Amino acid sequence: MRPADLMRRTAFRTALGVTVFVLTALVLASTIGYTLLRSQLVARQDARVTELFIALLETARSADQTDLIEAVTTRISASADRSTVYLLRGPDGRVLAANVPDRWFQPGWSSVEAATLNIPTDYPYRIFAGTAGKYSIVVGLTNADLDDLAEISQSAFGWSALGVLIAASLVGAFIATRIQARINEVEAVLHRVALGDLTARLTVSRGGSDLDQISLAINHALARLGSLVEAMRQVSADIAHDLRSPLNRLRIRIEAASEAAGQPADLTAALAEIDALGQTFAALLRIAQIEAGTPREKFAPVNLSAVMQAVAEVYADVAEDAGMTLTCKTSGPAFIQGDTSLLTQAFANLIENAIRHCPPGTILTCGVETEGDHVTAVVSDTGPGIPEAERENVLRRLYRLEKSRTTQGSGLGLALVKAVAEAHDATLSLNDAQPGLRVSLRFALTVHAG
Ligand SMILES: Nc1ncnc2c1ncn2[C@@H]1O[C@H](COP(=O)(O)OP(=O)(O)OP(=O)(O)O)[C@@H](O)[C@H]1O
Numbered sequence: 001m002r003p004a005d006l007m008r009r010t011a012f013r014t015a016l017g018v019t020v021f022v023l024t025a026l027v028l029a030s031t032i033g034y035t036l037l038r039s040q041l042v043a044r045q046d047a048r049v050t051e052l053f054i055a056l057l058e059t060a061r062s063a064d065q066t067d068l069i070e071a072v073t074t075r076i077s078a079s080a081d082r083s084t085v086y087l088l089r090g091p092d093g094r095v096l097a098a099n100v101p102d103r104w105f106q107p108g109w110s111s112v113e114a115a116t117l118n119i120p121t122d123y124p125y126r127i128f129a130g131t132a133g134k135y136s137i138v139v140g141l142t143n144a145d146l147d148d149l150a151e152i153s154q155s156a157f158g159w160s161a162l163g164v165l166i167a168a169s170l171v172g173a174f175i176a177t178r179i180q181a182r183i184n185e186v187e188a189v190l191h192r193v194a195l196g197d198l199t200a201r202l203t204v205s206r207g208g209s210d211l212d213q214i215s216l217a218i219n220h221a222l223a224r225l226g227s228l229v230e231a232m233r234q235v236s237a238d239i240a241h242d243l244r245s246p247l248n249r250l251r252i253r254i255e256a257a258s259e260a261a262g263q264p265a266d267l268t269a270a271l272a273e274i275d276a277l278g279q280t281f282a283a284l285l286r287i288a289q290i291e292a293g294t295p296r297e298k299f300a301p302v303n304l305s306a307v308m309q310a311v312a313e314v315y316a317d318v319a320e321d322a323g324m325t326l327t328c329k330t331s332g333p334a335f336i337q338g339d340t341s342l343l344t345q346a347f348a349n350l351i352e353n354a355i356r357h358c359p360p361g362t363i364l365t366c367g368v369e370t371e372g373d374h375v376t377a378v379v380s381d382t383g384p385g386i387p388e389a390e391r392e393n394v395l396r397r398l399y400r401l402e403k404s405r406t407t408q409g410s411g412l413g414l415a416l417v418k419a420v421a422e423a424h425d426a427t428l429s430l431n432d433a434q435p436g437l438r439v440s441l442r443f444a445l446t447v448h449a450g
């Protein structure tokens, strides 16, 4: 499946959305947590520096210079790793005690790189510089803990994000696959229904989920639809079927009467009418049978080009007698899964229509064109055509254009073509051939014959 197709799948989009949401929530939560923790630690560090500074300030106030130097020196020796730094300046600006080089420090709070203090670490120092009477005191603490925390947080976040991403993707993929499977099943069942198989049903699991409820409702609707359609189909088939026997008996009686009376014109015409009626019933029954569903298992590879050529050959003379030319263009074999006799009947109806409904001099063209994985069978003429507004109507049973009412026929030819097209999952289109009518049937090409 292409990525664009995947993105159109609701289940996949939902899974992706959930994963993105979970990741975003994780990033937000981590950022907030880290910021809060860091600000707490900064506050604690500042409090510790302040505490150290105040202790020295007290000493400066209460003791003499020697004691103050002593106090700073003691603290310096307690911080051998120089994680705490001190600098004590006397009233004359001279350094009295320090574990950092003599340099200027910005009064108040500042952050100073370890390198400028000659300390070989990467962590900066948090420094407070202030005056205590005539002395000036600098106290600083390394940021090592803070920076370590940042590093630990980042790697913790990285790993947990990876974990969440994998877990969310797996769960998402699992859920998406399950939902997709059910959507695919609904699609497949509805496709079968669209092809006329009203016995198709969705599977309903015992869980009784909302999807099961929908499946149940669809199955129920299909069952109801199936029985209604079956009842209607049965009624029309029964009418067509049951009227055939009385019609036959009527024909026999009129034939006998006509022969006895020396075949008067009226009775011959009545016989012709009865024959036309018989053909109409036969055609109605045939359409009902096709719609009832030609079992697809019986479909076999059919070479559309060969079928079209054969039909065109049969009608070549008829067309010529009607003062028309019929040419058939096919470009090599084109195989589809289908029923040869139904396809022959459909193509014959189309060519017959062109011969019947077009004036002499009309040019009839039929052909089979392969394009990608589809094959289109076309019958077109240069006759009067069918107005666009009527193109849907003529596909209905017994519908004929006003001007054709005087011609032979019962308005069932195109209805049969439509039934054959549907049975083959083909697209039937009626178009303007400018001038004339172009009827095309587009099938899925199943087998490429080399
Ligand atoms: N090639 C065509 N050119 C012009 N009009 C057409 C053409 N084919 C069909 N029609 C119109 O469409 C109507 C329906 O066609 P359809 O084949 O269903 O019935 P029919 O040809 O009248 O009768 P039947 O095919 O049952 O003998 C026709 O009556 C005619 O008015």
Ligand SMILES: [Mg+2]
Binding pocket: 349, 352, 353, 409, 412, 413, 414
């Ligand atoms: Mg016809």
